[in-house]
Amino acid sequence: MTSSIGMRRVRGSAAIVAAGSLALVLAACSGGDGGGGDATGGGDATGDGGGDTAEGIDCAPYEEFGDLSGTSVSVYTSIVEPESDQQIASYKPFEDCTGVTINYxxxxxxxxxLLVRIQAGNLPDVAYLPQPGLLNTIVTQYGDKIVAAPEQTAANVDEYYDPKWKDYGSVDGTFYAAPLGANVKSFVWYSPSMFEDAGYEIPETWDDMITLSQTIADEAKAGNGAMPWCAGVESGDATGWPGTDWIEDVVLRTAGPDVYDQWVTHEIPFNDPQIVDAWDTAGEILKNPEFVNAGLGGVDSIATTTWTDAGFGILDGTCWMHRAANFYATQWPEGTNVAPDGDVYAFYLPGDGTSKPVLGGGEFVAAFADRPEVQAFQTYLSSPEWANAKAKATDTGGWVSANKGLDPENLATEFDKLNAQILQDPESVFRFDGSDLMPGEVGAGTFWTGIVNWLTGTDTQTVVDTIEASWPASS
Amino acid sequence: MSYPAIESTTLVETADGGGDERRRGRLRRSKIAERSESAASRLSSPWASAVAILVAILWTIPSVGLLVTSFRPELDIRRSGWWTGLTGPFTVQNYETAWSGSGGLGPFFVNSFVITLPAVLIPITIALLAAYAFAWIDFKGRNFLFVAMFALQVVPLQVALVPLLKAYVDMGINGTFWSVWISHAMFGLPLAIFLLHNFMKDIPPALVEAARVDGAGHVKIFFQVLLPLLVPAIAAFGIFQFLWVWNDLLVGLTFTDTGSRPITVAIAELAGSRGGQWHLLTAGAFISMIVPLVVFFSLQRYFVRGLLAGSVKG
Known part of the structure; x- marks a missing residue:
């Protein structure tokens, strides 16, 4: 292993030295071949794993689509390396069954x-849409290009998914896109060892959490340890979105899922008193100078702290709690142990203790062709077979699906299992990230900027009034 | 370079001329000398040097910051600014991951060469022929055509992206290297033709006419008379086009597919699906910067000469 890295380094530097002449091309070629060789090696390894699972899956559901061997399906997604390697590996059982080649x-x-390609007619067969809002846009603007999901896929979704997921994949009553992966956003990251050393319990209700925060804050004021919360919403041109998740999570807890649904569909205005309440409840933590921003500055430093790095204070004891989605697990520096007894772990962001709302997100599989191989692939992706194959292919963890047929035992890490449990728990009330459901002007516009203004001193009422005023008239 | 040349011509004039001419020549000479002296003193004043150095430092700081960052360990990059890490610790881990990790730049580095070389050669070849025709072949509508062609330079290439993609899809060449080569050639041509045409126009007509009198055809004139004189101009445009194509993201992003992506697109992907790997970007940027730097420094002689030659010839 060491020697191969050494060789690579030699090759790399050789390429750099030789730069500028034809020799460079040759050296880079050999370097490229080396990289390619490595990649194939990795592919073989996962391929072997996929081969094993292929024996396990039942090919019968795909036989009704006819003889598909020799055909191919192109897939276009927002998932890039390294996560894409695991996606590709999870298609192996399907490819073995049917002989279809998946081009990822x-x-x-x-x-x-994607919108450029739709306009130009350079359509992929299948695209994974990361939010229902995009599905809505495509159906409204390019309704003749997208095709509805085949009935086999719909049957899978009916059987294995919460009905709410089917709603999110439908536009005006037509079911287009089956859910793929899922993420769970209602988490608070913490350090198990810090909690244990201080004798703190994981809070079971929102009030417990505020009491705990106050205890920690009092200790911090007395000079013992850090402030309770760290947060950051900076994310380049999407700055503000981590804050929208905070608000949505609190709306689900203070106003309930029904009001939440009315809120995201604009049946009640954005500045409804119940929503204002939720903002103020979130403000008890986010705008409380005694609670935030641990190790990073004052309240307004939340707006300028990168969301990917905001929780790092937990690792060195300068912060106690950080609310972030399950995919924050992959943000921790390499070597961080994410486990109930490790360096960091997460607990469910508590509510009133009885209901269990869950805020989350996910991708949806939209198809732009109705060839049998495309429909067979859509059906495979909506099946528990795929969910389990993907779980096995994701050996590093960091992936979960809302598919009820997913066996949590196949997931790689304790944390993924916790995610699957939360998603599959019949008590859980799942709601999709609201900013992804609202019109783009709000969900990817004024809601984000509103968060920044709110954190930097504007009062709640002004912020929600501004966002309400920006809601497009037609919706 | 240019000062001695001017002085020697004035000297020749003074030697040739009679009394009045000589006085005028001397007057002219002293004026020129005066001007060059004042320019020289202005340029070498300590204040000017100080300003120049200051500007140079200001312009270099971001690159230095990138360079330092690219050698810092991941956690340091994420948690503190590069100015806190000037004394180390340093690591080449970022370069290793960026070059050969999952989604590494190695294969895309080669792609960039495959894209860039034809994308430079195609427009130069076409532009040389077109510029020759515009400069030395008299045909109807020449000026109109030339202006129309150059007017294309004002059209932003962004408006052409979707229609072009549509055309490539219809032709069935989308996702191959051809679509990128053709696009870059198209977007580079107006400037190339304009530059080379102006340069060719500056070559004394007597030279071309003499060759024609000696019985040379267009082909002979082009290859044996004009081409040797055009080397600096070709090199200048070649560098321009090389840098532009190598650093291009938009065209590469729109017209390539996974297998034919240039290094710039690969670097943009390097940060990972949710941007969590952004600490690799500085290393990626430096890997990609090496080639333009080498090209620029090895050809800069031509670059400066090409620019100057275009303006003082004649």
Whole structure:
């Protein structure tokens, strides 16, 4: 292992030295081949794993689509390396069953490029839409390009998913897109060892959590230890979104899921008193100078702290709690142990102690072709077979699906299992991230900027009034 | 370079001329000398040097920051600014991961060469022929065509992206290297033709006419008379086009697919699905910067000469 890294380093520097001449091209070629070789090696390893699972899956559901061997399906997504390797590995059982080749393409510019490609007619067969709002846009603007999900896929979704998920994949009563992966946002990250050393319990209700925060804050004021909360909402041109998740989580807890649904669909205005309440409840933590921003500055430093790094204070004891989604697990520096007895772990953001609302997100599989192989692939992706294959392929963890057929035992880490439990718990009331459901002008616009203004001193009423005024008239 | 040349021409004039001419020549000479002296003293004043150094430092700081950051360990990059890490610790881990990790830049580095070389050669070849025709072949509507062609330079390339993509999809060449080569050639051509045409126009017509009198055809004139004189101009445009194509993200992003992506697109992907790997970006940027730097420094002689030659020839 060490020697191969050494060789790579030699190759890399050789390429750099030789730069500028034809020799560079050759050296870079050999370097490229080396990289390619490594990649294939990794692919083989996962391929073997996939081969094992292929024996386990039942090919019968795909036989009704006819003989598909030799055909191919192109997939366009926003999931790039390294997560995409696991996606590709999870298609292996399907490819083995049917002989279909899946051509995978991931891009971080997915959301902009997909619309360009739709306009130009350069359509992928299948695209993974990271939010229902985008599905809505595509159906409204390019309704003739997107095709509805086949009935086999719909049957899978009916059987294995909460009905709410099917709603999110439908527009005007037509079911287009089956859910794929899921993420759970209602988490508070903490350090198990810090909690244990101080004798603190994981809070079971919101009030417990505020009491605990106050205890920690009092200790901090007395000079013992850190302030309770750290937070950060800076995220480049999407600055503010981590704050919208905070608000949505609190709306679910103070006003309830029904009001939440009315809020995101604009049946009640954005500045409804119940929503203002929720903002103020969130403000008890986020705008309380005794609670935030642990190790990073005052309340207004939340607006300028990068969301990816905001929770790092937990690792060195300068912060106690950080509310962030399950995918924050992959943000921790390499070598961080995410486990109930490790360096960091997360607990469910508590509510009133009886109901269990869960805020989350996920991708949806939209198709732009109705060829049998595309429909067979859509059906595979909505099946428990795929969910389990993906779980096994994701050996590093950090992935979960809301598919009820997913066996949590197949997931790689304790934390993923916790996620699956929360998603599959019949008590859980799942709601999709509201800013992804609202019109783009609000959900990816004034709601984000509103968060920044709110954190930097504007009062709640002014902020919600401004956002309400920006809601597009037609919706 | 240019000062001695001017002085020698004035000297020749003074030697040739009679009394009045000589006085005028001397007057002219002293004026020029005066001007060059004042320019020289202005340029070498300590204040000017101080300002120049200050500007140079200000312009270099961001690059130095990038360089320092690219050698820092991941956690340091995420938690503190580069100015706190000037004394180390340093690591090449970022370069290793960026070059050969999952989604590493290695193969895309090669792609960038495959894209860039034809994307420079195609417009130069076409532009040389077009510029020759515009400069030395008299045909109807020449000026109109030339202005129309150059007017294309004002059209922003962004408006062409979707229609072009549509055309490539219809032609079935989308996602191959051809679509990128053709796009870059198209977007580079107006400037290339304009530059080379102006340069060719500056070559004394007598030279071309003499060759024609000697019985040379267009082909012979082009290859044996004009081409050797054009080397600096070609090099200048070549550098321009090389830098522009190598650093291009938009065209690469729109017209390539996974297998044919240039390094710039790969660097943009390097940060990972949710941007969690952004500490690799500085290392990626430096890997990509090496080639333009080498090209620029090895060809800068031509670059400066090409720019100057275009303006003082004649």
């Amino acid at each position: 393409e991931g891009s971080r510019e997915f959301e902009a490029q």
